[in-house]
Amino acid sequence: MSRQANRGTESKKMSSELFTLTYGALVTQLCKDYENDEDVNKQLDKMGYNIGVRLIEDFLARSNVGKCHDFRETADVIAKVAFKMYLGITPSITNWSPAGDEFSLILENNPLVDFVELPDNHSSLIYSNLLCGVLRGALEMVQMAVEAKFVQDTLKGDGVTEIRMRFIRRIEDNLPVGEE
Amino acid sequence: MSRQANRGTESKKMSSELFTLTYGALVTQLCKDYENDEDVNKQLDKILCSHFLPRGYNIGVRLIEDFLARSNVGKCHDFRETADVIAKVAFKMYLGITPSITNWSPAGDEFSLILENNPLVDFVELPDNHSSLIYSNLLCGVLRGALEMVQMAVEAKFVQDTLKGDGVTEIRMRFIRRIEDNLPVGEE
Numbered sequence: 171m172s173r174q175a176n177r178g179t180e181s182k183k184m185s186s187e188l189f190t191l192t193y194g195a196l197v198t199q200l201c202k203d204y205e206n207d208e209d210v211n212k213q214l215d216k217m218g219y220n221i222g223v224r225l226i227e228d229f230l231a232r233s234n235v236g237k238c239h240d241f242r243e244t245a246d247v248i249a250k251v252a253f254k255m256y257l258g259i260t261p262s263i264t265n266w267s268p269a270g271d272e273f274s275l276i277l278e279n280n281p282l283v284d285f286v287e288l289p290d291n292h293s294s295l296i297y298s299n300l301l302c303g304v305l306r307g308a309l310e311m312v313q314m315a316v317e318a319k320f321v322q323d324t325l326k327g328d329g330v331t332e333i334r335m336r337f338i339r340r341i342e343d344n345l346p347v348g349e350e
Numbered sequence: 351m352s353r354q355a356n357r358g359t360e361s362k363k364m365s366s367e368l369f370t371l372t373y374g375a376l377v378t379q380l381c382k383d384y385e386n387d388e389d390v391n392k393q394l395d396k397i398l399c400s401h402f403l404p405r406g407y408n409i410g411v412r413l414i415e416d417f418l419a420r421s422n423v424g425k426c427h428d429f430r431e432t433a434d435v436i437a438k439v440a441f442k443m444y445l446g447i448t449p450s451i452t453n454w455s456p457a458g459d460e461f462s463l464i465l466e467n468n469p470l471v472d473f474v475e476l477p478d479n480h481s482s483l484i485y486s487n488l489l490c491g492v493l494r495g496a497l498e499m500v501q502m503a504v505e506a507k508f509v510q511d512t513l514k515g516d517g518v519t520e521i522r523m524r525f526i527r528r529i530e531d532n533l534p535v536g537e538e
Contacts, residue, residue: 182445182446183363183365184365184369191412192373194402195488196372198401286402300372
């Protein structure tokens with residue numbers, strides 16, 4: 171139910187700062203609403219999922235990438251096309267598992283965390299967890315059940331931010347995820 | 351207190367869709383938290399605080415600091431220059447659009463920004479039970495907060511909104527007064 175009438179013909183390009191600050195306001199609001207970081211993390215993941223299932227439609231319409239034949243192609247498209255388009259960065263792809271079903275995205279810059287400092291009382295917060303939900307939701311819409319999680323985070327003092335992506339299974343049409 | 355170490359040397363350019371959807375998630379969350387649209391509107395207007403910015407910062411401070419560092423605009427001499435900078439530099443930089451400036455008051459202390467496209471509302475439909483919601487009210491808070499940091503007390507409000515069926519989105523900007531250094535806004 172896209173309202174194409176409500177858009178200019180070209181996608182608008184913006185600097186990331188207002189997005190960064192809006193995202194901070196969202197995380198702040200969730201921290202007020204939920205008592206502990208674990209619940210905030212879950213809520214960010216869920217919100218991200220809802221965003222992902224809508225973002226994929228825009229992505230497929232604008233990027234003209236065809237169907238990916240394997241998880242390696244998927245990784246390339248995520249890093250070089252999707253991240254570039256929606257966050258203005260190109261993570262590198264590393265650490266493939268021998269089976270080819272897991273890889274890492276290394277983000278040297280993460281626009282969500284520009285100027286952000288994690289206060290001491292939020293050490294369990296996965297600040298950028300929205301991204302994991304987005305990846306999961308978007309890929310589910312193209313028949314891939316995946317797990318995405320942060321394994322390194324510059325906000326926690328790591329040198330880079332690393333998202334680990336794991337292919338769970340292909341989703342057959344008409345079967346909801348989680349049911350066999 | 352900028353953490354320049356945490357940034358690439360060039361600002362990243364992104365397409366607006368992820369921002370649009372994240373903003374939608376924020377508004378949705380606020381609508382869950384507050385019982386009526388008026389309170390959501392207030393919260394969007396004042397949502398200048400982030401727990402995650404260094405102490406002493408809010409969104410207006412953060413954004414104006416970034417803007418002044420990157421845009422190289424000098425001090426504005428009057429409200430007309432301010433209007434130009436807001437529309438042609440700031441909106442372009444942070445939202446990728448260039449509103450037009452119209453409807454100057456005779457005294458030169460009020461003008462309108464006309465947004466033909468508003469990235470915050472791409473694909474958004476206002477449900478019937480939120481007819482009083484000023485969906486994009488964050489923008490008014492950001493404008494007010496940022497201008498306060500350059501010694502201008504202004505009022506910013508939506509007077510037309512495509513989400514409510516109007517043909518364009520119009521933000522009315524009104525200059526209240528110059529803020530003297532060391533006097534908090536609101537005190538004489």
